[in-house]
Amino acid sequence: MEFVVASSVGALTAAGVYLILRLRAFAVILGLALLSYAVNVFLFASGRLAINMPPILSPYEDLAYSDPLPQALVLTAIVISFGMTAVLVMVALGAYLESEDDRIDLEDEAEEGDAPGEVSKL
Amino acid sequence: MTDDSFSLIIIALLPFLGALVPGVMIRAGRNACAIFTALPTALALVMLLLHAPAVMDGEVIKAELDWLPQLGLSAAFFLDGLGMLFAGMILGVGLLITLYARFYLSGEDPMGQFYTYLLLFQGAMLGIVLSDNILLLLIFWELTSLSSFLLIGYWKHLPEGRQGARMALAVTGAGGLAMIGGMLILGNIVGSYNLTDILAAGEQIRAHEWYVPALVLILLGAFTKSAQFPFHFWLPHAMAAPTPVSAYLHSATMVKAGVFLMARMWPALAGTPEWFYIVASVGLITMVLGAVIALFKDDLKALLAFSTVSHLGLLTMLLGFGTEAAAIAAVFHIINHLTFKAALFMTAGIVDHEAHTRDIKRLGGLAKLMPITAVIGTITALSMAGIAPFNGFISKEKMLEEAVHTVWWENPWIVPALATLGAVFSVAYSLRFIFHVFGGKVRDDYPAKPHDPPFGMWAAPALLTVLVVLIGVMPFLAEPVVNMAATAVTGHETHAHLKLWHGLTPALYLSIIAVVGGAILLALHKPLDRAWIAAPRPEAKAIFDRLLAALAGLAQRISEGSHNGSMSRYLAIFVAATTVLGYLAWSGSAAAAPSRELLPIPPVVMVGWVLLLVATASVVICHRNRFRALVVIGVIGLIISFGFVYLSAPDLALTQISVETVTIMLLLLALHFLPKATPVESGAARRLRDGVIALAAGAGVAALAYVFMLRDVSTISGFHLANSYKGGGGTNVVNVILVDFRGYDTYGEIIVLGIAGLIIFALMEALLNGPAAAKLRNTDYSQDRSRDRHPLMMVIATRVMMPVAIMVGVYIFLRGHNQPGGGFVAGLVVSIALLMQYMASGFAWTQRRQQIEYHSMIGWGVVIAGLTGAGAWLGGKPFLTSGFDYYHFPPIEEFELATAMLFDLGVFLAVLGGVMLMLYSLSRIARYAGETVNVAPMDYDPSQDDGGEGPGKSDQTERER
Structure with a gap:
C-alpha cells in the first residue's frame, strides 16, 4: 500500500512539474492542480497510512485511530488550494483578455531597461 | 519597574510619539506645529535633567523590556555620563533648531513634514545614546541613516538635495551594515549583546582572535557616520539640506554618532596598537585634509x-x-x-x-x-x-x-x-x-x-x-x-x-x-x-x-541575466535546484531501518492505482486538448477521494470530492474564454529537458514519501485523540482540531479564502472596466454554446434537488463535531447546490432569484468566528477557547451544544461566501461576453440553428449594472 501511495505522489508530482514548465497559462494551472493533489496526499501520508481506523472516537471500545492532525491540516489545504487555483485562473484569464495570448513568459522586454550609467542621476 | 527606569523609557519614546503630531497638524499653523515639536523635546529634556544629579554622582540608570529574548534582543536602555551628555546635546540643540527652523523655512516648505522628520531623527539619535543593547543600538543606528535621508533630501525639488541624501544614505548605510557584522562578532566574543556586559569584558575582547575583524567592522560604521577619510565626501554633499538640518546633523547629532560610538566602545576596544594606528591615523589625516x-x-x-x-x-x-x-x-x-x-x-x-x-x-x-x-x-x-x-x-x-x-x-x-x-x-x-x-x-x-x-x-x-x-x-x-x-x-x-x-x-x-x-x-x-x-x-x-x-x-547584468522574464525558466531552475538540494541532504544522511510493516494491496486498490497512473499520464499527453485534460483531472480528483476513504480519512474524502466539483466548474467557466487548445511551442530538446526535471522531482518525492511511510514517528496527535472528547466535546477528532485545538489556524484560513474571493471579485471588476470588456463584447462566443443551453431534464432535476442538497449541507454541518463533516464540507456542499442552479438555469436567471450578498457573507463568517473566539474572553479564557455542554429536552434525545459549532458556522459562511463569490465573478464575465438571459425556465435557442442570425434575444442582452 505504501508503495502505491508513494508512486502515486511521485507520478502526480512529475506530471505537475512537467506541466508547470509549459509555456501556456492553462497548462500551468493544470500542473498546479496536479501538484496540489501530490502535496496534499504527501502531507496526509506523513501521518502514516492506516486502514479502517478513521479518527472518529468510539464511545464503546478502545480502538486504534489514524493520525488526525495531518488530516486536519490537509483539509484546510484542499480548500485553500481551491482558492489559489481560482485566483490563478482569474489572473490568467485577465492576462489573456488583455494581451491576446496566454503565454506566461515575458519576451524581449528586459532589453529596454535604463543604461547602467543613468542609475545614479536621479 | 522603578520610576527611574520607567521615565528613561518614556524619554526614549517621547520623540517618536511626538513625531506623529506635527505632520498631521500643519493645518493648525506653523507656530502650532513648532510648539508641538518643541513640547515632546522639552519634556524629554526636563525629564532627562531630573536624572542629572544622580548621573553626576556616578549612578547608572537602567531600564529593560524583553523584546526577543531568544535572540538576545531586549529594549534595554541605560543612562550614564556619556549618554547624559549626548542626550542633553541632542535634545537641547533639537529645541534650538526647532525654534530656528520655524523662522528659517519659507511658507512654501511643508513644515509639518519637516518637524516630523526632525523628531524621528531626534528619537533615533536618542535611542543610539541610550541603548544598553547593541542590537537595539544597531536598529537606532540604521534609523538615523534613514531619517537623515529624509531630512537631507527634504527639498525634493533640488537634484543636489536628492543626490546628497542618496550619497549619505549609501555611505552611512554601508558602514552600518559593516557595523552589524562587527557588533555580532563582539556579542559572540562576550556571549551577551548587553552593552554593560561588553564594556566590562574589555580585556577578554582585546585578547580574542576575532578582535581585529570586529574592530575594523565597527570602525567602518563609525568612520562612515562621522565622515572620516576616505568616507568624508558625503558630508559636504549633505549640505544641500536646509540649514537647520545641517546645523543639527553636523554639529550635535548624526556625525557625532560615530564619535559617540568610538567613545562608547572605548573601554572595550581602545588601548591596543591596532586601535591607535587605525583610529588616530585616520583622525589625523581627516583633520588636516578637512582643514585644507x-x-x-x-x-x-x-x-x-x-x-x-x-x-x-x-x-x-x-x-x-x-x-x-x-x-x-x-x-x-x-x-x-x-x-x-x-x-x-x-x-x-x-x-x-x-x-x-x-x-x-x-x-x-x-x-x-x-x-x-x-x-x-x-x-x-x-x-x-x-x-x-x-x-x-x-x-x-x-x-x-x-x-x-x-x-x-x-x-x-x-x-x-x-x-x-x-x-x-x-x-x-x-x-x-x-x-x-x-x-x-x-x-x-x-x-x-x-x-x-x-x-x-x-x-x-x-x-x-x-x-x-x-x-x-x-x-x-x-x-x-x-x-x-x-x-x-x-x-x-x-x-x-x-x-x-x-x-x-x-x-x-x-x-x-x-x-x-x-x-x-x-x-x-x-x-x-x-x-x-x-x-x-x-x-x-x-x-x-x-x-x-x-x-x-x-x-543589472546579474539580475537581467537571471531574470529574463521567462517564468518557465525560473520554475525549471527552482525545481531542479530543489531536487538537487534534496538529493544532497538525502545522500549525506543514513535513514534508520524501516520500522513499519507494509500494508497489503487489495485488487481494488490496484485498479485505482492503475487508473490514477493512466489518468495522470493522459493529462500530460493530451494537455493540449484542454477540455479533455480537464475531464481527466476530475477523474484523478475522484480517485484521490476514494483513496482518502480507504485510508481512514472520511473528512478529507468529503472535502476533496466537493472541492473537486467546484474546481472543475471553475476551470470550465474559465476555459470558455480561453483558447481551447494549447499550441505546440517547445521543441523536442526542451520537452526532454522538462521531462527529465519532472521525472527527477517525481522520483525524489516518491522516494521521500516511501521512506518516511515505512518508519514510525512520534507525533503530538496522541494529545488530540485523548482530549478531543473530554476537552473539545466532539468525537470527530479532525473537526475538533479544526474548530478547537487549532482554531486559530482555521480562523486564518477562512480569512485567506475570503480574501481570495475578494481578490477575484476585484480582478473581475478591473477587467470589466478595462480594455478586456470591449474584447469580450466583440468576440463571438456563440459557436461554443449549445443550442439547448438549459436542458429540461437538468433544470427540473436541479430544482428538485436544491432543497435536498441544502438539507444534506445542514445535516453535514450539524453532525460535523461528532461524525465526518463540518463547516468546510457543508459550505462546499451548499455552494454546489447553488451552483447547479446557475449551471442549469443560467446565471442571470438565478441571480435574479436569490438575493445573497456574497461579500457580506464572507464578512459575517469571519465576524461570527472571531466573535465566538473573542467570547472566550468574557469567561476569562484565551481567544478561541471553546466551551460545551449537554442538554436534554424531551422528547429529543440528549444533545450537545458547543461554542465550537458557532465557530464552525463562521467557517461555513466564509467558505460558502468565498466559493460563491469566485464563481459568481467568473460567471459575470460571461454576461459581458453576450450571454443571453433565458426567459422561460427551459429555453431552446433557435437562433443557433442558422448560424446566429435568427431573432436572437438582443433586447435581453442587457448588461449588468
Whole structure:
C-alpha cells in the first residue's frame, strides 16, 4: 500500500512539474492542480497510512485511530488550494483578455531597461 | 519597574510619539506645529535633567523590556555620563533648531513634514545614546541613516538635495551594515549583546582572535557616520539640506554618532596598537585634509562642512590616542564643537536667508549691515579657530598638548607637526569666514539687501555664543559635565582641569604658530586659491558616482541575466535546484531501518492505482486538448477521494470530492474564454529537458514519501485523540482540531479564502472596466454554446434537488463535531447546490432569484468566528477557547451544544461566501461576453440553428449594472 501511495505522489508530482514548465497559462494551472493533489496526499501520508481506523472516537471500545492532525491540516489545504487555483485562473484569464495570448513568459522586454550609467542621476 | 527606569523609557519614546503630531497638524499653523515639536523635546529634556544629579554622582540608570529574548534582543536602555551628555546635546540643540527652523523655512516648505522628520531623527539619535543593547543600538543606528535621508533630501525639488541624501544614505548605510557584522562578532566574543556586559569584558575582547575583524567592522560604521577619510565626501554633499538640518546633523547629532560610538566602545576596544594606528591615523589625516579643503571653499556651508570633517577628525584622533587625558580632551571638545559649530551653521543660514547667497566671493562688509549676526559669527568663528578667550581655544590647547606627547611609529614629531598644520589651516579658514563675510567694505551687488533677521532667528545662535564665551572664560563651569562623561568613557573617575592659561607650554607655542601661520595663509589666499583651482584634485563625487554606476551595472547584468522574464525558466531552475538540494541532504544522511510493516494491496486498490497512473499520464499527453485534460483531472480528483476513504480519512474524502466539483466548474467557466487548445511551442530538446526535471522531482518525492511511510514517528496527535472528547466535546477528532485545538489556524484560513474571493471579485471588476470588456463584447462566443443551453431534464432535476442538497449541507454541518463533516464540507456542499442552479438555469436567471450578498457573507463568517473566539474572553479564557455542554429536552434525545459549532458556522459562511463569490465573478464575465438571459425556465435557442442570425434575444442582452 505504501508503495502505491508513494508512486502515486511521485507520478502526480512529475506530471505537475512537467506541466508547470509549459509555456501556456492553462497548462500551468493544470500542473498546479496536479501538484496540489501530490502535496496534499504527501502531507496526509506523513501521518502514516492506516486502514479502517478513521479518527472518529468510539464511545464503546478502545480502538486504534489514524493520525488526525495531518488530516486536519490537509483539509484546510484542499480548500485553500481551491482558492489559489481560482485566483490563478482569474489572473490568467485577465492576462489573456488583455494581451491576446496566454503565454506566461515575458519576451524581449528586459532589453529596454535604463543604461547602467543613468542609475545614479536621479 | 522603578520610576527611574520607567521615565528613561518614556524619554526614549517621547520623540517618536511626538513625531506623529506635527505632520498631521500643519493645518493648525506653523507656530502650532513648532510648539508641538518643541513640547515632546522639552519634556524629554526636563525629564532627562531630573536624572542629572544622580548621573553626576556616578549612578547608572537602567531600564529593560524583553523584546526577543531568544535572540538576545531586549529594549534595554541605560543612562550614564556619556549618554547624559549626548542626550542633553541632542535634545537641547533639537529645541534650538526647532525654534530656528520655524523662522528659517519659507511658507512654501511643508513644515509639518519637516518637524516630523526632525523628531524621528531626534528619537533615533536618542535611542543610539541610550541603548544598553547593541542590537537595539544597531536598529537606532540604521534609523538615523534613514531619517537623515529624509531630512537631507527634504527639498525634493533640488537634484543636489536628492543626490546628497542618496550619497549619505549609501555611505552611512554601508558602514552600518559593516557595523552589524562587527557588533555580532563582539556579542559572540562576550556571549551577551548587553552593552554593560561588553564594556566590562574589555580585556577578554582585546585578547580574542576575532578582535581585529570586529574592530575594523565597527570602525567602518563609525568612520562612515562621522565622515572620516576616505568616507568624508558625503558630508559636504549633505549640505544641500536646509540649514537647520545641517546645523543639527553636523554639529550635535548624526556625525557625532560615530564619535559617540568610538567613545562608547572605548573601554572595550581602545588601548591596543591596532586601535591607535587605525583610529588616530585616520583622525589625523581627516583633520588636516578637512582643514585644507575648507580654506578653499567659497560656499559658506561647504567651508563649515569641511571644517566639521576636520573637527571630527580631531575628535577621532583624540579618542585614538587611547589615553585618559586625550579622552577628557575629546569629551570637552565635543561640547565646544557643538556650541560654536551649531551657531556658525545658523549664522551661515541667516546670511543665506538675508543676502540670498552663501558664496563668500559675493559677500563682505556684512558687519555694518547685520551687526548682531556679525558679532555672533565672529565670536564663534574665533572659537572655531582656537583663539583665546573662547572655549575652542582651551580644547585645541589640550589637543596640541596630547599630540606633543604622542609618538607615532617611533617618530615623536610627526603627530604634533601635522596637528599644528591642521590648526594653521583651521585658523586660516575661520579668519576667512570672519573677514571675507563680515569684514571689508559694504558692497552694492548683494542679491538681496541684507539686514539682521527677526529675534526668533538669531536667538538660538546667540544663546550658543553666550555658552562659547562662558565656557571659554570660566572653563571650570564645564568641569562637572566633562568629568561626568569622561568617567563613563574611560571607565574610572576622571578629574579634568580646564584652565584658560596653562603657562608657557609647548602647546601654547604651537597655538601661536597656528594663529600666525593662519593669518599669513589668509593674506596669501588669492594666489593660493588660484593654485588650488589649477591643481588636479580627485573629485570624490565623480568617483562615487562611477563606483555606484559600476555597481548598478553589475547588479543589472546579474539580475537581467537571471531574470529574463521567462517564468518557465525560473520554475525549471527552482525545481531542479530543489531536487538537487534534496538529493544532497538525502545522500549525506543514513535513514534508520524501516520500522513499519507494509500494508497489503487489495485488487481494488490496484485498479485505482492503475487508473490514477493512466489518468495522470493522459493529462500530460493530451494537455493540449484542454477540455479533455480537464475531464481527466476530475477523474484523478475522484480517485484521490476514494483513496482518502480507504485510508481512514472520511473528512478529507468529503472535502476533496466537493472541492473537486467546484474546481472543475471553475476551470470550465474559465476555459470558455480561453483558447481551447494549447499550441505546440517547445521543441523536442526542451520537452526532454522538462521531462527529465519532472521525472527527477517525481522520483525524489516518491522516494521521500516511501521512506518516511515505512518508519514510525512520534507525533503530538496522541494529545488530540485523548482530549478531543473530554476537552473539545466532539468525537470527530479532525473537526475538533479544526474548530478547537487549532482554531486559530482555521480562523486564518477562512480569512485567506475570503480574501481570495475578494481578490477575484476585484480582478473581475478591473477587467470589466478595462480594455478586456470591449474584447469580450466583440468576440463571438456563440459557436461554443449549445443550442439547448438549459436542458429540461437538468433544470427540473436541479430544482428538485436544491432543497435536498441544502438539507444534506445542514445535516453535514450539524453532525460535523461528532461524525465526518463540518463547516468546510457543508459550505462546499451548499455552494454546489447553488451552483447547479446557475449551471442549469443560467446565471442571470438565478441571480435574479436569490438575493445573497456574497461579500457580506464572507464578512459575517469571519465576524461570527472571531466573535465566538473573542467570547472566550468574557469567561476569562484565551481567544478561541471553546466551551460545551449537554442538554436534554424531551422528547429529543440528549444533545450537545458547543461554542465550537458557532465557530464552525463562521467557517461555513466564509467558505460558502468565498466559493460563491469566485464563481459568481467568473460567471459575470460571461454576461459581458453576450450571454443571453433565458426567459422561460427551459429555453431552446433557435437562433443557433442558422448560424446566429435568427431573432436572437438582443433586447435581453442587457448588461449588468
